[in-house]
Amino acid sequence: MCPVNFPALLAHIRAVYPSTNIEQDPEDPTRQIVVPLPIVSGKGLKEAMEASLNTEFFGHGPSDSEKLRLTEFVKGLSARVDKEWDQWGLDTEAITCVPTATSIRYTYAGAEEGMPEWEREVPNDVAPALLEVVTQQQMRELCKTCRHKYGLARLEAGSVCGALAAQSIGEPATQMTLKTFHFAGVASMNVTLGVPRLKEIINAVERISTPVMSVQLLGAGIEAARFVKGRLERTLLGEVCTYIREVFDPSLARVELQLDMKTLASLQLDLTSEDVKRAILKHPKINLKPDRISCGRGGEIFIGSPNETREQLFFELQRVKLALPSVVVRGLPSVSRAVINHKTSGEGYELLVEGMGFLEIMGTSGVDAYTTITNNILEISRVLGIEAARQAIINEVSKTMAAHGMSVDLRHFLMLADLMTNTGNVTGITRFGMSKTRDSVLQLASFERTLDHLFAAAYAGTLDNISGVSESIIMGVPIPVGTGTFGLMKQPRVLKDGSLRVPSTKGRTTTLLSDGGVTLDSVWTEDPKGMDLAQVRALALSGGKRAQRGKRGKGKWKGKGKGDKNGKKGKN
Amino acid sequence: MRRALSSGWPTSTAPPLPRGAHGDVFLDGEWLGVLPPNIVPDNVVTILRNLRRNGFNIMAAEVGDDERESLVVDAEENPFRELSISYDRGLDEIQLTTDEGRMSRPLLVVKQTHDLEQNKTELVPTLQRQHLNEIKGYDSAALGWNHLMNEQCIEYVDVEEEETCLVAMDIGALRQAHFKGTRRVKPGEIRDPVPLYTHCEIHPSSVLGVLASLVPFPDHNQSPRNTYQCAMGKQALGIYALSFHLRMDTHAHLLHYPQSPMVTTHAMKHIHFTEMPAGQNVIVGISCYSGYNQEDSVIMSQASVDRGLFRTAFTRCYRDTASRKLNNAEIFRRPGADTIGRRNPDLHLYDTLEEDGLPRIGAMIGDRKPLIGKLIPTAVQTADSQYQDDSTFVRPGEAGFVDRVVLAQDGDGNMVARVRIRILRVPQVGDKFSSRHGQKGTCGLLFTAADMPYALNGIMPDMVINPHALPSRMTIAQLMECLAGKVGALAAEPMDATPFSSTAMTVQTISSRLHKLGYQRNGNECLINGQTGIPLQAKVFMGPTFYQRLKHMVLDKVHSRSTGPVQALTRQPVEGRIKSGGMRMGEMEKDCMVAHGATSVLRDRLLFHSDATTMRVCQQCGMPGYQPNLHSERPECRHCGSAVLVAITIPYAAKLLMQELMGMGIAPRIMTQEPGCGGVLLQ
Structure with missing residues (x-):
């Protein structure tokens, strides 16, 4: 993401700034020899970098993370340099050294701040052949160039980053094939991806087509997973009954249903008839009073008509019978499916839940509310707040683009997310959302x-x-x-007689004035130097008679005086 | 046939339909009836097919058995010959169609032969060696194509029926076919297995249609490239009709020197492409040379063009009608000095026209010059202004020679004049060319002979194409065509590139022939750089390839405008090259300018070079005002009486919007203030 490619830059610097010098041979003035420049040690590199970072030049500019990247690189470089020096037996405490065939000349930093550097020469048998060679000049230039490149990459003030973000997201979107990818190994879960998903996110759609929550569990092990799954996954009455039927008898008329106790046991849903009875009573469509419903011993449930009287008995019972299969007896009504999945990163299990009801799921026991997430932006906004929604937008959009192999800079997503959430609510980029903002x-x-x-x-x-x-x-x-x-403001020219001339400008800003009047090319008779901006403006707009045409001057318009054939009357 | 089919056939026509009725029978979409339960539709279909092949006249059913044999009908007279019979198993429908205009093609009929002794069943085409020996010629009345049809060797199958056929590509496939469901045959039993093939292609390459048959070695190309060529072949210039000199088509192109391709397909003969070809054999070198052939462009040799390579005549016909009304008839005449309303004041311009208003044949005529002189009576007839000029002029940008003039009458008795202009189109930079393998490109530059690379024997390419066009497109057939063409040119032999043929040429065979002829076997040559004289380090693959000149020519597209005609309503530049219009800067283009931050460019494009106008607006109330005549009138706002009207520069379309809003009772007040601010108040 950062504009600077450090290894490449270092190679370039090394090529441009040599690590050797060509000097006169002290023994033979007619000849020239190649003299190596002092090589900086790891310690010296770090110090040089510190010094650079603390300069004014580096001061305002690169963010801390950019500086960090440079620091990391230099650290790596110094480590490599030190390693080599160690191998050759060079003193890594020194700042620089100049290795020659006969001796090594070290330079050390002053013992304390402000004290001068001192040198030491050590005789040597073999000239060390170092690979990681960085001179002081090279190090200086490296830091300088880093800073310079960063500056080049900075966006200019006034840049239209909104349009840039829109184009940067939109163009790769046209390259996205409408493929659906598998969801992290679970073959049955097909989350919307690609262009349709992007549309959903940008339009801040309330009901997305595949709302999926990645529910993290508090307990480890498969049992914990099954337990939570049982609590979350909705079970309808119709799925656990053997039969639901109306019974008409001379003595009674009621709906009977038989729970499939065997299935209930095998599914490990600890559902009793009482639970079912409560669920039926809670169901909004079936307005039953508690005395109308009773449970048998073997999982039978008998339901009478909701009406007190025998009014519409048949139809009421029919209605109850039709509504019963959709009664939710277990789990959250908004959760259609929960699948146990091996975690992609690390050990353990997680639940992939298809459906809504984020808040309820977070509140379910066994669920780790701190790490559970959903892909439904609007739900996150409701449950976790607008900042979380903003981050969710960023995550979802980058996931979608990354899944298709597109790498778009994070900043464009930041722009999009900020734009969608800066009002405090998630507003989609549609005619509704735009109208609001x-x-x-x-x-x-x-x-x-x-x-x-x-x-x-x-x-x-x-x-x-x-x-x-x-x-x-x-x-x-x-x-x-x-x-x-x-806008553009121009410096008036001071004429010999002390008056000021402002060159004519076509368009918006003309602040030429005389004792009143606005002309294209006129001479200042009042010195605006002493005035402030407001006074100058007031003077300019005071209108009135035109000034006399200056003797010098390339009048754009011919004629003098008040409005004539060619002159324009007002100007705005 | 309808009558024939509806009588005597086992169909139930009386309602209600019996139980177990199945197999609806349709004739040309019309429901005829249904089969009774004991009849198997497949058998019905077989019987019908045999009828078709036999030429049996159905009326023979009414004739006694003994007379049946003499009623065998010749293929020419067989009314069932073009009947298509198909049985849709899913819908259980037998579809019989006799429509005119169905596409059908001949296929070899395949039958099963039972060898009782060896207990073997074979698939064999009805066509045998003896038939081929019998044939005397295609048109031979007795022993030609019809003979083969009479002998049931061949039948015509249309699209519907082909869906139910199993067509083998070639005879070899038949020999390798195995029957499904083999079981031991009891002696005397006719076995009835499901055959693997019912028909066989006459030649495997007949699976390709007209356009695809133009591609040499299509079995060596990536398939989309063949598809692209099928589309571009329709845009190639050549001889579009032998009667071109008599036809007065609005546009027509004619290639001056068409050449039959060096490398051809069998099928080309049958579609007569070699007799009216649409291209030329061009010596093509494949090399990176100068860089003017990058990104699918092509370097062409100026010398070759000068000698007539791909020269084309473009022809345009202008027409005009002199309508003959009772009192004031329009007439074709050269406008004289007394004609008013002349579109062009220069009278001499009309000199190309003769007295009758029609131009001299062979006259050179430039753009915007009068071509057909016509006078129409003026609206107001006075002594000296009787007629008005309504001549037809040559289109802007085209100039040529008058080729043919036709004066005729239309159905209403009016005189109609048609004038054909002939324009020479010499290949130039920007014109589009293509080989037969989906390798299209425009001319990038015309190199003089001096600059072209050359072999030591003096041969230089007519065209240099870039090798980068080949790897991703995998259009190997072009390379094979080039190699084969080289052999053909040297050996003076036509080269056959028919796909799927058993005698197909391979790269090996072509290469060894080329080698025997004395050239490098892979078609590479040592060329010398024309500009430097130094031999090119890399050898260049060079040889003849059939190239087409496509009808997209830069002269038809090049267009520019600084100012020009504007629309009446919006005062924005008009649309269209012919009307001298502007290029639209659309919404997405505006977005790009905004993204660059280039606001002045945007304003320039959308305002100053489009519909900028000044509108007077009352400074006080913001309502659009009127332009006062400053001499005589004091400016005054109609709505509020203020005397200050400010001139603002806005797009005319915006002024239009304001006025339209005013028409709806909405007051769009434009509040002006000191420079830098402004607002629109809607009330």
Whole structure:
């Protein structure tokens, strides 16, 4: 992510700045010899880097993480240098050394701060052939170039990072084939990926097509996993009954259902008839009073009509019978499926749960609420807050792109996530979401639902400050981004007689003034030096008569005096 | 046939349908009836097919058995010959179709022969050696194609029926076929296994259609490349009809010197491509040379072009009608000095036209010059202004010679004039060319002969293409075509590149022939750099390849505009090259400019070079105002009476928007302030 490729840079520096010098031979002035420059030790490298980082030059600029990367690299480099020095028996306490065939000249740092460096020469038999050679100049240049490259990579003020982010995400999206990938080994779980998933995230869709939660467990082992699965996975009454039938008798009319006790036992759902009875009573569609329902011994349940009287007896019983199979007897109603999965990283199990109800699941016993996640952004926003939602957006989008092999810089996702969450709620990039966050009528009208926005604005008497891109283009006004972030002020020229001339500019800013009047090319008769900006402006707009045309001057317009054939009356 | 089929056939026509009725029978989509339960649809189909092959006249059913034999009908007269019979097992329907215009193709009929002695059953084509010996010629009345049909060797199968056939690619496949479901045959029993093939291709390459048959060695290409060539072959220039000189088509191209390809396919003969070919054999060198042939562009030799390589005539027909109304008829005439409303004031321009308003044949005529002179009576008839100029002019950008003029009458009795202009199109940079293997490219540069690489024997390529075009596209057939073409050119022999043929040429055979002819066996040659005189270090693969000139030529596309016509409503530049329009800077292009931060560029494109206009706006109330005549009138806002009207520069489309809103009762007030601020108030 960082702009600098350190190993490549070091190689380049070594090539550009030599580690040897060519000097006059002290013995023979006519000849030149190659003299090695002092080689820096590991310790010396680190010190040089520290010194560079503390300079003003490095000060504001690279972030701490960038500096850290440089530090790490230099640490690695010094370690390699020290290792070599050790192998050759060189003193690693020194700052630099100059190895020659006969001796080695060391330089050491002063014993304390401010004390000068001192040298020492040690005789040597063999000239060490060092590979990791870095001179002081090279080290200096390395740090300098690092800083310079970082500066080159910095985005200029006024850069339209929104458009950049949109293009940087959108273009690779066109390369994404609409393939579905397997979900981390579980063949049955097919999470939406690719372009459709990207659409879901960006539009902040409430109901996503494959909401999946990765539920982490508090206990280890398969039993714990099964236990939680039993608690989460919803079981419908219709799945555990042998039969549900209406019984009509001269003496009674009721719905009978028989629980399949064998299945219940084998599924390890500790469900009793009482549990089922409670579940039935809770079901909103079946308005039963507790006295209408009773349990038998072998898992039978008898349900009478909800009505007190015999009114509509047949139809009521029918209704109850039809509603019964969908009663949730166990687990969370919003969870359709829970699958036990071996954790991809490390040991143990996790549950992959398909469905909604993040908060309820976090609250289920056996679930580690701290590490459980979901891929449904809106749920995260509700349960964990807007900052978590922002991070979730980043995670989901980068996962989606990475799964297709696209590597897009994190910053674009940061931009997208910030944009979607900066209001405090997750707003999708749709006409609904945009309406909430944008004020400009013209911009909204130019996106979708043109007339709706125009009429609503007209009704409310809305003012559109032409501050954004779309409306500036519509009105032909310079767009206030990039080059349009700033205006231009010009330095007036001082003429011999003390007056000031401002060159004519076509367009917006003209602050030429005389004793009133605005001309294209006129001479200042008042010295604006002493005035502040407000006074200058006021003077410029005071209107009134035109000044006399200056004797010098390339008048753009011919004619003098008040508005004539060619002159324009007002200017704005 | 309908009558024939509906009588005497085992179909139940009386409702209600009996139990177990199955096998609906349709004729041309119309339901005829249903088969009774004891009849097997397959047998019905077999009987019908035999009828078709036998040429048996169904009316013979009404005739006695003894007379049946004499009623065998010749293929030409067999009414069942074009009947298609197919049985859809899934739907249990027998579909019989007799539509005109169905695509059908001839296939060899395959039958089973039972060898009782050896207890072997074989698949054998009905066509045997003796038939081939009997044939005297294609058109021979007695012993030609029809003879083969009479002998049931061949039948025509359409698309529906082919779905139910099992077609072998060649006879060899038949020999290797095994029957399914073998079981021991009892003596005297006719076994009935499921045969593996019902038909056989006359030649394996007949699975390819017209366009695909133009590709040499298509079995050596990656399949999409063959597909691309099938599309581009339709864009190749050649002789589109032998009557081109008589036809007055709106556009037509003619290749000056078409050549029959060096390397051909069998099928080409039958579609007569070799007689009206659409391309030329070009000496192509494959080399990185100068870099002007990168990214699928092609270096061409100026010398070859000068000698007529790929020269084309482009022809355009202009037409005009002089409508003959009762009182004021339009006439074809050269406009004279007394004609008013002349589109071009220079009278001499009309000199190419003769008195009757039609141009001289052979006259050179430039763009925007009058081509057909026509006068229409003026709306107001006065003494000196009777007629108005309504001449037809040559299109901007095209200039050529008058090729043919036709004066005729249309159905209503009006005179119609058609003038054909002929324009020479010499290949230039930007024109598109392609081999027959989906390797298209435009001309990157025309090298003079001096700059072209050359062999010591003086041969230099007409075209140099870049080797990078080959690896990812895997279009080996082009290389084989080149190699084979080289052999063909040297040995003066046509080369056969028919796919799936048993006598197919391999690279080995071609290479060894080339070697015997004295050239490097892989087609490489030592070329000398034309610019430096130094031999190129790498050998260059060079040889003749059939190239096509495609109809996309830069002259038809090149377009520029600084200012020009604008639309009436929006005052924005019009669309279209012909109307001298502008290129659209669309939304996504605007996004790119925004992303660069190049706001002034955007404003320039979208405002100053499009529909910039000044509009007066009242400074006080913001409503659009009117432009006062500064001499005589005091400016005054209609809505609020203020005397200050400010001029703002906005796109005309924005002014239009404001006025449309005003038309809806919405007041779009444009609040102006000191420079730098501004707002639009909607009320």
